Amino acid sequence: MFLTKKQLEILRFLRSFRNEHAVSPTLDEIAESFSVSRVTIFEHLKKLEEKGAIRKRKAYARGIEILHDPDLPEERGKSVETLEFPVLGRIRAGSPLEAIEDRETITLSELIPHGQNNYLLRVVGDSMIEDHIQDGDFVIVEKRSVANNGEMVVGILEDNEATLKRFFREKGRFRLQPSNPNYPPIYTKTLEIRGVVVGVIRQIR
Amino acid sequence: MFLTKKQLEILRFLRSFRNEHAVSPTLDEIAESFSVSRVTIFEHLKKLEEKGAIRKRKAYARGIEILHDPDLPEERGKSVETLEFPVLGRIRAGSPLEAIEDRETITLSELIPHGQNNYLLRVVGDSMIEDHIQDGDFVIVEKRSVANNGEMVVGILEDNEATLKRFFREKGRFRLQPSNPNYPPIYTKTLEIRGVVVGVIRQIR
DNA sequence: CCTTTCTCTGACCATTTTTTCAGGGGATCG
DNA sequence: CGATCCCCTGAAAAAATGGTCAGAGAAAGG
Numbered sequence: 001m002f003l004t005k006k007q008l009e010i011l012r013f014l015r016s017f018r019n020e021h022a023v024s025p026t027l028d029e030i031a032e033s034f035s036v037s038r039v040t041i042f043e044h045l046k047k048l049e050e051k052g053a054i055r056k057r058k059a060y061a062r063g064i065e066i067l068h069d070p071d072l073p074e075e076r077g078k079s080v081e082t083l084e085f086p087v088l089g090r091i092r093a094g095s096p097l098e099a100i101e102d103r104e105t106i107t108l109s110e111l112i113p114h115g116q117n118n119y120l121l122r123v124v125g126d127s128m129i130e131d132h133i134q135d136g137d138f139v140i141v142e143k144r145s146v147a148n149n150g151e152m153v154v155g156i157l158e159d160n161e162a163t164l165k166r167f168f169r170e171k172g173r174f175r176l177q178p179s180n181p182n183y184p185p186i187y188t189k190t191l192e193i194r195g196v197v198v199g200v201i202r203q204i205r
Numbered sequence: 206m207f208l209t210k211k212q213l214e215i216l217r218f219l220r221s222f223r224n225e226h227a228v229s230p231t232l233d234e235i236a237e238s239f240s241v242s243r244v245t246i247f248e249h250l251k252k253l254e255e256k257g258a259i260r261k262r263k264a265y266a267r268g269i270e271i272l273h274d275p276d277l278p279e280e281r282g283k284s285v286e287t288l289e290f291p292v293l294g295r296i297r298a299g300s301p302l303e304a305i306e307d308r309e310t311i312t313l314s315e316l317i318p319h320g321q322n323n324y325l326l327r328v329v330g331d332s333m334i335e336d337h338i339q340d341g342d343f344v345i346v347e348k349r350s351v352a353n354n355g356e357m358v359v360g361i362l363e364d365n366e367a368t369l370k371r372f373f374r375e376k377g378r379f380r381l382q383p384s385n386p387n388y389p390p391i392y393t394k395t396l397e398i399r400g401v402v403v404g405v406i407r408q409i410r
Numbered sequence: 411c412c413t414t415t416c417t418c419t420g421a422c423c424a425t426t427t428t429t430t431c432a433g434g435g436g437a438t439c440g
Numbered sequence: 441c442g443a444t445c446c447c448c449t450g451a452a453a454a455a456a457t458g459g460t461c462a463g464a465g466a467a468a469g470g
Binding site for chain 2: 204
Protein backbone atom coordinates (compact mmCIF):
# COMPACT_ATOMS: atom_id res chain seq x y z
CA MET A 1 0.00 0.00 0.00
CA PHE A 2 1.59 3.21 -1.12
CA LEU A 3 0.26 6.45 0.21
CA THR A 4 1.09 9.78 -1.32
CA LYS A 5 2.36 12.54 0.86
CA LYS A 6 -0.96 14.27 1.02
CA GLN A 7 -2.76 11.10 1.83
CA LEU A 8 -0.41 10.44 4.67
CA GLU A 9 -0.95 13.93 6.01
CA ILE A 10 -4.65 13.46 5.91
CA LEU A 11 -4.40 10.14 7.65
CA ARG A 12 -2.41 11.78 10.41
CA PHE A 13 -4.93 14.55 10.67
CA LEU A 14 -7.71 12.03 11.01
CA ARG A 15 -6.01 10.40 13.87
CA SER A 16 -5.19 13.56 15.74
CA PHE A 17 -8.67 14.91 15.24
CA ARG A 18 -10.12 11.76 16.68
CA ASN A 19 -7.80 11.93 19.61
CA GLU A 20 -8.94 15.41 20.37
CA HIS A 21 -12.61 15.32 19.55
CA ALA A 22 -13.57 11.70 19.98
CA VAL A 23 -15.34 11.80 16.64
CA SER A 24 -14.07 11.79 13.12
CA PRO A 25 -13.97 15.10 11.26
CA THR A 26 -16.28 16.04 8.41
CA LEU A 27 -15.07 16.71 4.92
CA ASP A 28 -15.42 20.41 5.54
CA GLU A 29 -13.39 20.32 8.68
CA ILE A 30 -10.58 18.45 7.00
CA ALA A 31 -10.77 20.73 4.01
CA GLU A 32 -10.56 23.84 6.10
CA SER A 33 -7.63 22.53 8.04
CA PHE A 34 -5.74 21.93 4.79
CA SER A 35 -7.09 25.06 3.12
CA VAL A 36 -8.38 23.14 0.15
CA SER A 37 -11.84 22.40 -1.11
CA ARG A 38 -14.11 19.75 0.19
CA VAL A 39 -14.01 17.90 -3.10
CA THR A 40 -10.29 17.52 -2.90
CA ILE A 41 -10.60 15.88 0.46
CA PHE A 42 -13.37 13.71 -0.82
CA GLU A 43 -11.11 12.40 -3.56
CA HIS A 44 -8.26 11.79 -1.17
CA LEU A 45 -10.48 9.86 1.15
CA LYS A 46 -11.71 7.79 -1.76
CA LYS A 47 -8.16 6.85 -2.59
CA LEU A 48 -7.40 6.14 1.00
CA GLU A 49 -10.32 3.82 1.14
CA GLU A 50 -9.30 2.05 -2.04
CA LYS A 51 -5.90 1.52 -0.53
CA GLY A 52 -7.46 0.06 2.56
CA ALA A 53 -6.20 2.69 4.94
CA ILE A 54 -9.58 3.89 6.09
CA ARG A 55 -13.19 2.90 5.90
CA LYS A 56 -16.09 5.19 5.28
CA ARG A 57 -19.69 4.45 4.63
CA LYS A 58 -21.95 6.19 2.20
CA ALA A 59 -23.50 9.37 3.48
CA TYR A 60 -22.45 8.52 6.98
CA ALA A 61 -21.62 11.65 8.88
CA ARG A 62 -18.33 11.70 10.73
CA GLY A 63 -17.91 8.04 10.11
CA ILE A 64 -14.36 7.68 8.90
CA GLU A 65 -12.55 4.81 10.52
CA ILE A 66 -8.81 4.44 10.44
CA LEU A 67 -7.91 0.90 9.51
CA HIS A 68 -4.21 1.24 9.11
CA ASP A 69 -2.17 3.68 11.07
CA PRO A 70 1.22 4.22 9.49
CA ASP A 71 2.79 5.72 12.59
CA LEU A 72 1.69 3.14 15.02
CA PRO A 73 4.86 1.18 15.78
CA GLU A 74 6.71 4.08 17.41
CA GLU A 75 3.75 5.41 19.19
CA ARG A 76 2.95 2.15 20.82
CA GLY A 77 6.51 1.58 21.81
CA LYS A 78 6.39 4.12 24.54
CA SER A 79 3.88 2.76 26.90
CA VAL A 80 4.62 -0.80 26.09
CA GLU A 81 8.33 -0.82 26.37
CA THR A 82 8.17 -2.69 29.59
CA LEU A 83 6.14 -5.33 27.91
CA GLU A 84 8.70 -6.26 25.36
CA PHE A 85 9.77 -9.82 25.02
CA PRO A 86 12.69 -11.22 23.18
CA VAL A 87 11.59 -13.90 20.81
CA LEU A 88 14.28 -16.44 20.90
CA GLY A 89 13.10 -18.41 17.93
CA ARG A 90 11.03 -21.42 17.36
CA ILE A 91 10.94 -24.63 19.20
CA ARG A 92 9.75 -27.86 17.84
CA ALA A 93 7.34 -29.48 20.16
CA GLY A 94 7.34 -32.66 18.11
CA SER A 95 10.77 -34.08 17.74
CA PRO A 96 13.64 -31.83 18.64
CA LEU A 97 14.89 -30.34 15.45
CA GLU A 98 15.29 -26.64 15.53
CA ALA A 99 17.75 -24.92 17.76
CA ILE A 100 17.16 -21.60 19.38
CA GLU A 101 18.79 -19.04 17.21
CA ASP A 102 17.08 -16.03 15.81
CA ARG A 103 16.82 -13.00 17.89
CA GLU A 104 14.25 -10.36 17.71
CA THR A 105 11.91 -8.83 20.12
CA ILE A 106 8.22 -8.57 20.00
CA THR A 107 5.94 -6.37 21.98
CA LEU A 108 2.79 -7.75 23.38
CA SER A 109 0.79 -5.20 21.50
CA GLU A 110 1.89 -6.82 18.28
CA LEU A 111 1.07 -10.21 19.55
CA ILE A 112 -2.14 -9.46 21.31
CA PRO A 113 -5.02 -7.87 19.52
CA HIS A 114 -5.65 -4.80 21.55
CA GLY A 115 -8.05 -1.99 21.05
CA GLN A 116 -11.03 -0.15 22.35
CA ASN A 117 -13.17 -2.98 21.24
CA ASN A 118 -11.40 -5.84 22.87
CA TYR A 119 -11.91 -7.30 26.25
CA LEU A 120 -11.10 -10.43 28.17
CA LEU A 121 -13.25 -13.21 29.43
CA ARG A 122 -12.17 -15.95 31.72
CA VAL A 123 -13.30 -19.29 30.46
CA VAL A 124 -15.12 -21.64 32.76
CA GLY A 125 -15.60 -25.23 31.69
CA ASP A 126 -14.16 -27.39 29.02
CA SER A 127 -16.57 -27.31 26.13
CA MET A 128 -13.99 -25.73 23.83
CA ILE A 129 -11.29 -28.15 24.78
CA GLU A 130 -10.68 -29.42 21.27
CA ASP A 131 -9.90 -25.90 20.26
CA HIS A 132 -7.37 -26.03 23.04
CA ILE A 133 -9.09 -23.56 25.24
CA GLN A 134 -9.22 -24.90 28.72
CA ASP A 135 -10.83 -24.02 31.98
CA GLY A 136 -9.23 -20.89 33.40
CA ASP A 137 -7.90 -19.52 30.13
CA PHE A 138 -8.54 -15.94 29.20
CA VAL A 139 -9.95 -15.34 25.77
CA ILE A 140 -9.49 -12.01 24.04
CA VAL A 141 -12.81 -11.02 22.55
CA GLU A 142 -13.31 -8.44 19.86
CA LYS A 143 -16.66 -6.76 20.20
CA ARG A 144 -18.77 -7.51 17.18
CA SER A 145 -22.39 -8.18 16.51
CA VAL A 146 -21.93 -10.31 13.45
CA ALA A 147 -19.77 -13.33 12.82
CA ASN A 148 -18.76 -15.62 10.04
CA ASN A 149 -19.43 -19.31 9.98
CA GLY A 150 -16.96 -21.20 12.04
CA GLU A 151 -15.78 -18.31 14.15
CA MET A 152 -15.71 -18.66 17.86
CA VAL A 153 -18.22 -16.27 19.31
CA VAL A 154 -19.55 -14.99 22.58
CA GLY A 155 -23.28 -15.32 22.19
CA ILE A 156 -26.25 -14.41 24.30
CA LEU A 157 -29.08 -16.88 24.16
CA GLU A 158 -32.75 -16.18 24.59
CA ASP A 159 -32.56 -16.71 28.32
CA ASN A 160 -29.93 -14.02 28.55
CA GLU A 161 -27.11 -16.40 29.15
CA ALA A 162 -23.69 -16.02 27.68
CA THR A 163 -21.81 -18.84 26.09
CA LEU A 164 -18.68 -19.46 24.09
CA LYS A 165 -19.11 -21.59 21.00
CA ARG A 166 -18.33 -21.90 17.36
CA PHE A 167 -20.91 -20.13 15.26
CA PHE A 168 -22.71 -21.58 12.26
CA ARG A 169 -25.59 -20.10 10.38
CA GLU A 170 -28.00 -22.74 9.18
CA LYS A 171 -31.36 -22.71 7.49
CA GLY A 172 -33.63 -20.68 9.70
CA ARG A 173 -31.52 -21.10 12.78
CA PHE A 174 -28.11 -20.81 14.29
CA ARG A 175 -25.98 -23.63 15.50
CA LEU A 176 -23.61 -23.08 18.37
CA GLN A 177 -21.08 -25.86 18.30
CA PRO A 178 -18.99 -26.82 21.28
CA SER A 179 -15.67 -28.34 20.41
CA ASN A 180 -16.08 -31.16 22.81
CA PRO A 181 -17.82 -34.35 21.71
CA ASN A 182 -19.39 -34.68 25.14
CA TYR A 183 -21.52 -31.60 24.59
CA PRO A 184 -24.33 -31.33 22.05
CA PRO A 185 -24.64 -28.35 19.76
CA ILE A 186 -27.13 -25.67 20.70
CA TYR A 187 -29.72 -24.65 18.16
CA THR A 188 -31.43 -21.31 18.43
CA LYS A 189 -33.48 -19.05 16.25
CA THR A 190 -32.48 -15.85 17.98
CA LEU A 191 -28.96 -15.09 18.93
CA GLU A 192 -27.17 -11.99 19.99
CA ILE A 193 -23.51 -12.04 19.18
CA ARG A 194 -21.37 -10.06 21.54
CA GLY A 195 -17.97 -10.70 20.08
CA VAL A 196 -15.51 -12.98 18.40
CA VAL A 197 -12.56 -14.67 20.01
CA VAL A 198 -9.30 -13.39 18.58
CA GLY A 199 -6.80 -14.68 21.06
CA VAL A 200 -6.09 -16.82 24.07
CA ILE A 201 -3.90 -16.19 27.08
CA ARG A 202 -3.06 -18.82 29.62
CA GLN A 203 -1.12 -18.60 32.81
CA ILE A 204 0.59 -21.69 33.98
CA ARG A 205 0.60 -21.80 37.71
CA MET B 206 -27.23 14.06 39.28
CA PHE B 207 -30.32 11.99 39.07
CA LEU B 208 -31.03 10.16 35.87
CA THR B 209 -34.39 8.68 35.05
CA LYS B 210 -34.61 5.11 33.96
CA LYS B 211 -34.94 5.98 30.33
CA GLN B 212 -32.06 8.37 30.46
CA LEU B 213 -29.86 5.71 31.95
CA GLU B 214 -30.86 3.28 29.25
CA ILE B 215 -29.98 5.78 26.60
CA LEU B 216 -26.67 6.51 28.20
CA ARG B 217 -25.87 2.81 28.18
CA PHE B 218 -26.91 2.57 24.58
CA LEU B 219 -24.62 5.43 23.69
CA ARG B 220 -21.72 3.68 25.25
CA SER B 221 -22.34 0.35 23.62
CA PHE B 222 -22.91 1.94 20.24
CA ARG B 223 -19.65 3.76 20.49
CA ASN B 224 -17.90 0.62 21.49
CA GLU B 225 -19.11 -1.13 18.45
CA HIS B 226 -19.10 1.56 15.81
CA ALA B 227 -16.42 3.95 16.96
CA VAL B 228 -18.78 6.84 16.34
CA SER B 229 -21.72 8.11 18.26
CA PRO B 230 -25.18 7.25 16.99
CA THR B 231 -27.57 9.72 15.38
CA LEU B 232 -30.91 10.61 16.86
CA ASP B 233 -32.55 8.34 14.34
CA GLU B 234 -30.41 5.41 15.22
CA ILE B 235 -31.11 5.80 18.90
CA ALA B 236 -34.78 6.35 18.23
CA GLU B 237 -35.06 3.26 16.13
CA SER B 238 -33.30 1.16 18.70
CA PHE B 239 -35.80 2.26 21.33
CA SER B 240 -38.75 2.26 18.96
CA VAL B 241 -39.67 5.82 19.75
CA SER B 242 -39.60 8.98 17.75
CA ARG B 243 -36.59 11.08 17.03
CA VAL B 244 -38.00 13.97 18.98
CA THR B 245 -38.30 11.91 22.11
CA ILE B 246 -34.65 11.09 21.97
CA PHE B 247 -33.82 14.70 21.31
CA GLU B 248 -35.54 15.68 24.51
CA HIS B 249 -33.86 12.97 26.50
CA LEU B 250 -30.48 14.03 25.25
CA LYS B 251 -31.26 17.60 26.19
CA LYS B 252 -31.99 16.51 29.71
CA LEU B 253 -28.91 14.39 29.80
CA GLU B 254 -26.86 17.35 28.78
CA GLU B 255 -28.45 19.60 31.38
CA LYS B 256 -27.57 17.03 33.96
CA GLY B 257 -24.00 16.96 32.76
CA ALA B 258 -23.98 13.34 31.66
CA ILE B 259 -23.20 14.02 28.04
CA ARG B 260 -22.13 16.83 25.82
CA LYS B 261 -23.49 17.62 22.43
CA ARG B 262 -22.94 20.60 20.21
CA LYS B 263 -25.48 22.33 18.11
CA ALA B 264 -26.21 20.66 14.82
CA TYR B 265 -23.17 18.52 15.16
CA ALA B 266 -23.73 15.16 13.54
CA ARG B 267 -22.86 12.12 15.61
CA GLY B 268 -21.22 14.33 18.14
CA ILE B 269 -22.52 13.07 21.45
CA GLU B 270 -19.82 12.69 24.03
CA ILE B 271 -20.28 10.73 27.19
CA LEU B 272 -18.98 12.74 30.10
CA HIS B 273 -20.08 10.55 32.91
CA ASP B 274 -20.50 6.84 32.58
CA PRO B 275 -22.73 5.58 35.35
CA ASP B 276 -21.46 2.03 35.07
CA LEU B 277 -17.84 2.90 35.27
CA PRO B 278 -16.30 3.79 38.61
CA GLU B 279 -13.85 6.47 37.56
CA GLU B 280 -11.47 5.80 34.84
CA ARG B 281 -11.93 8.14 31.96
CA GLY B 282 -9.31 8.54 29.35
CA LYS B 283 -6.73 6.68 31.26
CA SER B 284 -6.26 3.33 29.74
CA VAL B 285 -6.30 4.03 26.07
CA GLU B 286 -2.71 3.51 25.25
CA THR B 287 -1.72 1.18 28.04
CA LEU B 288 -2.25 -2.47 27.72
CA GLU B 289 -5.25 -2.61 29.89
CA PHE B 290 -8.19 -4.79 29.14
CA PRO B 291 -11.57 -4.71 30.70
CA VAL B 292 -12.44 -8.07 32.08
CA LEU B 293 -16.11 -8.40 31.52
CA GLY B 294 -16.60 -11.44 33.65
CA ARG B 295 -16.57 -15.10 33.20
CA ILE B 296 -18.11 -17.16 30.53
CA ARG B 297 -19.09 -20.73 30.84
CA ALA B 298 -17.81 -22.74 27.95
CA GLY B 299 -19.77 -25.79 29.02
CA SER B 300 -23.41 -25.04 29.34
CA PRO B 301 -24.45 -21.43 29.25
CA LEU B 302 -24.84 -20.38 32.83
CA GLU B 303 -23.22 -17.20 33.78
CA ALA B 304 -24.04 -13.89 32.18
CA ILE B 305 -21.53 -11.21 31.49
CA GLU B 306 -21.77 -8.73 34.26
CA ASP B 307 -18.84 -7.73 36.38
CA ARG B 308 -16.57 -5.02 35.30
CA GLU B 309 -12.96 -4.65 36.17
CA THR B 310 -9.84 -4.23 34.20
CA ILE B 311 -6.66 -6.13 34.15
CA THR B 312 -3.36 -5.17 32.70
CA LEU B 313 -1.47 -7.62 30.65
CA SER B 314 1.48 -7.31 32.94
CA GLU B 315 -0.62 -8.81 35.65
CA LEU B 316 -1.79 -11.56 33.43
CA ILE B 317 1.42 -12.31 31.71
CA PRO B 318 4.47 -13.20 33.67
CA HIS B 319 6.98 -10.64 32.61
CA GLY B 320 10.48 -9.98 33.66
CA GLN B 321 14.08 -9.79 32.66
CA ASN B 322 14.20 -13.51 32.59
CA ASN B 323 11.25 -14.24 30.40
CA TYR B 324 11.12 -14.69 26.70
CA LEU B 325 8.85 -16.09 24.06
CA LEU B 326 9.10 -19.11 21.85
CA ARG B 327 6.88 -19.96 19.00
CA VAL B 328 5.79 -23.55 19.13
CA VAL B 329 6.11 -25.75 16.09
CA GLY B 330 4.39 -29.09 16.06
CA ASP B 331 1.81 -30.72 18.20
CA SER B 332 3.60 -32.83 20.74
CA MET B 333 2.17 -30.79 23.61
CA ILE B 334 -1.33 -30.88 22.27
CA GLU B 335 -2.85 -32.53 25.31
CA ASP B 336 -1.60 -29.63 27.33
CA HIS B 337 -3.52 -27.54 24.85
CA ILE B 338 -0.51 -25.96 23.31
CA GLN B 339 -0.85 -26.09 19.58
CA ASP B 340 1.24 -25.37 16.57
CA GLY B 341 1.82 -21.65 16.25
CA ASP B 342 1.25 -20.77 19.87
CA PHE B 343 3.72 -18.62 21.73
CA VAL B 344 4.91 -19.91 25.04
CA ILE B 345 6.28 -17.59 27.68
CA VAL B 346 9.40 -19.10 29.11
CA GLU B 347 11.02 -18.17 32.37
CA LYS B 348 14.77 -18.67 32.24
CA ARG B 349 15.77 -21.29 34.73
CA SER B 350 18.34 -24.04 34.84
CA VAL B 351 16.47 -26.30 37.17
CA ALA B 352 12.94 -27.56 37.12
CA ASN B 353 10.55 -29.53 39.24
CA ASN B 354 9.00 -32.77 38.22
CA GLY B 355 6.09 -32.27 35.90
CA GLU B 356 6.94 -28.78 34.80
CA MET B 357 7.03 -27.97 31.15
CA VAL B 358 10.57 -27.13 30.21
CA VAL B 359 12.65 -25.96 27.33
CA GLY B 360 15.49 -28.41 27.26
CA ILE B 361 18.64 -28.77 25.22
CA LEU B 362 19.59 -32.31 24.40
CA GLU B 363 23.03 -33.71 23.83
CA ASP B 364 22.88 -32.94 20.15
CA ASN B 365 22.29 -29.31 20.94
CA GLU B 366 18.68 -29.39 19.96
CA ALA B 367 15.95 -27.62 21.83
CA THR B 368 12.67 -29.20 22.71
CA LEU B 369 9.58 -28.49 24.73
CA LYS B 370 8.44 -31.25 27.05
CA ARG B 371 7.31 -32.07 30.51
CA PHE B 372 10.23 -32.78 32.78
CA PHE B 373 10.62 -35.76 35.08
CA ARG B 374 13.67 -36.75 37.05
CA GLU B 375 14.05 -40.51 37.21
CA LYS B 376 16.68 -42.89 38.53
CA GLY B 377 19.92 -41.96 36.76
CA ARG B 378 18.21 -40.24 33.90
CA PHE B 379 15.71 -37.63 32.87
CA ARG B 380 12.46 -38.26 31.09
CA LEU B 381 11.08 -35.69 28.72
CA GLN B 382 7.43 -36.46 28.23
CA PRO B 383 5.41 -35.17 25.30
CA SER B 384 1.76 -34.71 25.98
CA ASN B 385 0.72 -36.48 22.85
CA PRO B 386 0.27 -40.24 22.84
CA ASN B 387 1.68 -40.42 19.33
CA TYR B 388 5.10 -39.39 20.54
CA PRO B 389 7.33 -41.47 22.79
CA PRO B 390 9.09 -39.98 25.80
CA ILE B 391 12.72 -39.05 25.44
CA TYR B 392 15.19 -40.41 27.91
CA THR B 393 18.51 -38.72 28.42
CA LYS B 394 21.27 -38.72 30.93
CA THR B 395 22.40 -35.19 30.34
CA LEU B 396 20.04 -32.35 29.94
CA GLU B 397 20.42 -28.63 29.97
CA ILE B 398 17.32 -26.85 31.08
CA ARG B 399 16.86 -23.45 29.56
CA GLY B 400 13.61 -22.49 31.10
CA VAL B 401 10.13 -23.33 32.26
CA VAL B 402 6.91 -22.50 30.50
CA VAL B 403 4.83 -20.07 32.53
CA GLY B 404 2.27 -18.95 30.00
CA VAL B 405 0.74 -19.36 26.59
CA ILE B 406 -0.41 -16.78 24.10
CA ARG B 407 -2.36 -17.64 21.01
CA GLN B 408 -3.54 -15.48 18.19
CA ILE B 409 -6.58 -16.60 16.33
CA ARG B 410 -6.31 -15.68 12.68
C1' DC C 411 5.81 16.08 -27.13
C1' DC C 412 2.20 13.23 -24.97
C1' DT C 413 0.38 10.67 -21.16
C1' DT C 414 -0.30 9.85 -16.58
C1' DT C 415 -0.66 10.97 -11.81
C1' DC C 416 -1.53 14.01 -8.27
C1' DT C 417 -3.54 17.91 -6.72
C1' DC C 418 -7.08 21.05 -6.98
C1' DT C 419 -11.85 23.98 -8.04
C1' DG C 420 -16.81 25.95 -8.16
C1' DA C 421 -21.40 24.79 -8.65
C1' DC C 422 -24.94 21.97 -7.58
C1' DC C 423 -27.71 18.12 -5.81
C1' DA C 424 -28.99 14.39 -2.44
C1' DT C 425 -29.18 12.80 1.85
C1' DT C 426 -28.62 12.79 6.63
C1' DT C 427 -29.14 14.93 10.84
C1' DT C 428 -30.48 18.23 14.14
C1' DT C 429 -33.87 21.34 15.78
C1' DT C 430 -38.34 23.56 16.45
C1' DC C 431 -43.34 23.67 16.81
C1' DA C 432 -47.56 22.28 18.64
C1' DG C 433 -49.40 19.26 20.81
C1' DG C 434 -51.29 14.31 23.80
C1' DG C 435 -51.43 10.86 27.66
C1' DG C 436 -50.38 8.93 31.98
C1' DA C 437 -48.57 8.87 36.63
C1' DT C 438 -47.82 11.02 41.08
C1' DC C 439 -48.61 14.21 44.85
C1' DG C 440 -50.33 17.83 47.64
C1' DC D 441 -58.55 18.78 41.06
C1' DG D 442 -54.41 21.24 39.47
C1' DA D 443 -49.53 21.14 39.02
C1' DT D 444 -45.67 18.74 37.73
C1' DC D 445 -43.00 15.30 35.77
C1' DC D 446 -42.05 11.86 32.42
C1' DC D 447 -42.68 9.94 28.14
C1' DC D 448 -44.31 10.31 23.77
C1' DT D 449 -46.01 12.05 18.57
C1' DG D 450 -46.08 13.87 13.46
C1' DA D 451 -44.83 17.46 10.51
C1' DA D 452 -41.77 20.54 8.86
C1' DA D 453 -37.83 23.72 8.97
C1' DA D 454 -32.97 24.39 9.23
C1' DA D 455 -28.49 22.90 9.20
C1' DA D 456 -24.89 19.90 8.18
C1' DT D 457 -22.77 16.68 5.58
C1' DG D 458 -21.75 13.71 1.72
C1' DG D 459 -21.55 13.08 -3.21
C1' DT D 460 -21.34 14.20 -8.33
C1' DC D 461 -19.93 16.74 -12.41
C1' DA D 462 -17.03 18.95 -15.55
C1' DG D 463 -13.28 20.82 -15.64
C1' DA D 464 -7.81 22.70 -14.68
C1' DG D 465 -2.82 23.24 -13.57
C1' DA D 466 1.61 21.32 -12.41
C1' DA D 467 4.98 17.87 -12.25
C1' DA D 468 7.07 13.47 -13.69
C1' DG D 469 8.43 10.21 -16.94
C1' DG D 470 8.70 7.94 -21.24
